[in-house]
Every structure is written in structure tokens, then in C-alpha cells.
Amino acid sequence: MLLRLAYLGITNAFALLRLLPGSDGDKDAEILVLRHQPAVLHRQLDGQRVRFDPADRAWLAALLHQLPRPSLHRLRLLVRPNTILRWHRDLLARRHAAASRPRRRGRPRTVRSIRALVLRLVRENPSWGYRRVHGELLTLGVTVAASTVWEILRAAGIDPAPERAATTWAQFLRSQAEALLAADFIETITLTGTRLYVLAVIEHASRRIRVLGATAHPNTAWVTQTARNLVMDLEDTGWRVKYLIRDRDCKHPPLFDAVLADAGIHVGLSGVRIPRMNAVMERWVRPAGANCSTVL
Structure with a gap:
């Protein structure tokens, strides 16, 4: 459509330049001929509609929308003046729709710091579900929807709270x-x-x-x-x-x-069978206070 519209603009510009050297009589004669040709087409079409390309509609709407309505009614056009004005309104509507269209579809992505905070709360509190995390976020002044918290946990591959309630020694x-x-x-x-x-x-x-x-x-x-x-x-x-x-x-x-x-x-x-106690501990055995009676 843009290529077609550019072509129409260039050809009509050259046509306008060709008319400049002509006399007023020549221009009047050409106008009469051009006005007579739509009348001939109307008789041949016998009520059939003329199909215009989008570029033709844009070109006619751009040229004629500024004319007063009485002037449009006096012109010999293949379409009604109201149709020309409707084409112009459609052009403006599409232009505003394209300018206001969001660059990315769907809801905006949650801020990275909020996602990191949600994952940290769940990591440090494995028994918390997404609603408990949502409540803690509201306490901290972070306003997000509970469904957003659920989506963050699902995207991170974290199971629901009942499936991860048991805390292992490694998690502790x-x-x-x-x-x-x-x-x-x-x-x-x-x-x-x-x-x-x-x-x-x-x-x-x-x-x-x-x-x-x-x-x-x-x-x-x-x-x-x-x-x-x-x-x-x-x-x-x-x-x-x-x-x-x-x-x-x-x-x-x-x-x-x-x-x-x-x-x-x-x-x-620590247990007696843990050779690498400083690296990873497997479980607590009992509170401090070993039965050790001698010290070197």
C-alpha cells in the first residue's frame, strides 16, 4: 500500500507540473472532460460498485477531506462524499491505533527484583505457599497479585507448598x-x-x-x-x-x-559416620553436651 501510495503521489505531482504552463482555457477544457468521464462510467456500471485499492482510498481521502461538504457534492465522483469522509476517518483511526499499540503483547513482565524476592522467600521458607508469600510481600510494601506470585513460582519450577513442606538437611x-x-x-x-x-x-x-x-x-x-x-x-x-x-x-x-x-x-x-563434617552435614544427632569426661 505504501509503495502504491508513493507511486500515485509522484505521478500526480508530475501531472500538476504539466498543468502549470497551460492556459486557463486549456485547464477548463480538461476539467470538463474529466467531469464528463465519471458520468460515462456511471452509465456503464448501471449501479455496480467501483472497487478502490487502499492506496487509492488514502490518496482521495487526503486530497478531498479538507473541502467543504457542499464542494464535495458538486464534484463528479465515483463515490459519495460521505464515503470520502469515512475513508479519512478510517485512516486517522488506523494511525492512532498503530501509535498506541503496545510493543510487547500481554501484561508487562514483573520487575526482576520482585521475582528474586519471591524466590528468596520460598527458598528460605519451604513450607510457604504462594498466598503466604503474597501476604508477606504486602507486609513489605510490595504490591503484586497473588496470581503473579503463583506464575513466578511455576516459571521457576517450584512445586506447590504441600509437595515441598518437608525440609531436608541439605535445604536447612x-x-x-x-x-x-x-x-x-x-x-x-x-x-x-x-x-x-x-x-x-x-x-x-x-x-x-x-x-x-x-x-x-x-x-x-x-x-x-x-x-x-x-x-x-x-x-x-x-x-x-x-x-x-x-x-x-x-x-x-x-x-x-x-x-x-x-x-x-x-x-x-555431628554424627560419627560423617567424614566431611565441615563441607556438608546430613543431620543433627542431639543437643550439645557429649559424654566426654577427659580433655588433654
């Missing part, structure tokens, strides 16, 4: 990684043949290892002091630790657990 570790430490003694031998015991803790979130100290005699006083030093370091850095996992090594005295408990850190004991 991932959800509580920021507040989880694991402690263990490492034995090493120096170049002089001295055996040293190194007490270290690992942060599950960052995998950072803190070496609390090394000694050849890990007695109760030394181990307890390392626990105090650990608590002071955590308070200085603002690290919010809630859990510390350790094995059943008898080098951990009861005071070690007591110092951590006073700081709000719960101590849990």
Missing part, C-alpha cells in the same frame, strides 16, 4: 548458611616433630576458614579461651551466627559449649 544448610559455622581440630606435625592441634571453624556461606589457634596441649583453659576469642571476633565483624556444628572430639570441654551458648550460638553435634 542452604537456608541457614549465613548463620552457620562448623568447628574441628586439625592435627599437624612440625619440622621438629612436634604435634600441634589447630582449632579452626568454617563459615558455610562464604567457605571462609577461621584459624582460632594452634597448641601442643589443647587443655580446657585454652579451648575455652579460643571460644571467647571467636565470640569477640564475630561481634566485632557483626556476623550473626546462630549455629555451630562440631564433632564429638573430647578436646571440646563443656565450657566451650557454654561460652557459645551465652553468646546465643546453639552447638550441635
Whole structure:
């Protein structure tokens, strides 16, 4: 249509240039001939409708819509003046419809930060359904529809709450990684043949290892002091630790657990068959307080 309209515009422009050198008499004669030709066509058509291409309609509407209605009625046209005006209204309607058409179909995509917040809430609270997450978002001042939350969870491949209510040990570790430490003694031998015991803790979130100290005699006083030093370091850095996992090594005295408990850190004991306790824990065995009566 655009190519056809451009062609009509160019040909009529050249026709207008051809008329400029002519005299008024020549132009009047040509106008009379052109007015007579539609009358001949009307007689031959005998009431049949003339079909116009979209480009022809656009061209005629652009030229004639500015003329007053009486002037349109005086013209010898193959269509009625009201038809010309209707063509012009249709052109304007299509133009406005094309300008206001959205670039992307459907509802706008949810903001990425909201999607990340929804997935984080579900990851840290596996028992929450989409309606509970929707309520928490409203509490935080995030206004979204409950169906939007459901769509976000479905797109991420997250099952409904009843199917993921049971929390596994691996899920607990991932959800509580920021507040989880694991402690263990490492034995090493120096170049002089001295055996040293190194007490270290690992942060599950960052995998950072803190070496609390090394000694050849890990007695109760030394181990307890390392626990105090650990608590002071955590308070200085603002690290919010809630859990510390350790094995059943008898080098951990009861005071070690007591110092951590006073700081709000719960101590849990790992199972005896977990060789990589600092990497991944499988389950809590029982609360701290092992039946260990001797400390080196």
C-alpha cells in the first residue's frame, strides 16, 4: 500500500507540473472532460460498485477531506462524499491505533527484583505457599497479585507448598548458611616433630576458614579461651551466627559449649559416620553436651 501510495503521489505531482504552463482555457477544457468521464462510467456500471485499492482510498481521502461538504457534492465522483469522509476517518483511526499499540503483547513482565524476592522467600521458607508469600510481600510494601506470585513460582519450577513442606538437611544448610559455622581440630606435625592441634571453624556461606589457634596441649583453659576469642571476633565483624556444628572430639570441654551458648550460638553435634563434617552435614544427632569426661 505504501509503495502504491508513493507511486500515485509522484505521478500526480508530475501531472500538476504539466498543468502549470497551460492556459486557463486549456485547464477548463480538461476539467470538463474529466467531469464528463465519471458520468460515462456511471452509465456503464448501471449501479455496480467501483472497487478502490487502499492506496487509492488514502490518496482521495487526503486530497478531498479538507473541502467543504457542499464542494464535495458538486464534484463528479465515483463515490459519495460521505464515503470520502469515512475513508479519512478510517485512516486517522488506523494511525492512532498503530501509535498506541503496545510493543510487547500481554501484561508487562514483573520487575526482576520482585521475582528474586519471591524466590528468596520460598527458598528460605519451604513450607510457604504462594498466598503466604503474597501476604508477606504486602507486609513489605510490595504490591503484586497473588496470581503473579503463583506464575513466578511455576516459571521457576517450584512445586506447590504441600509437595515441598518437608525440609531436608541439605535445604536447612542452604537456608541457614549465613548463620552457620562448623568447628574441628586439625592435627599437624612440625619440622621438629612436634604435634600441634589447630582449632579452626568454617563459615558455610562464604567457605571462609577461621584459624582460632594452634597448641601442643589443647587443655580446657585454652579451648575455652579460643571460644571467647571467636565470640569477640564475630561481634566485632557483626556476623550473626546462630549455629555451630562440631564433632564429638573430647578436646571440646563443656565450657566451650557454654561460652557459645551465652553468646546465643546453639552447638550441635555431628554424627560419627560423617567424614566431611565441615563441607556438608546430613543431620543433627542431639543437643550439645557429649559424654566426654577427659580433655588433654
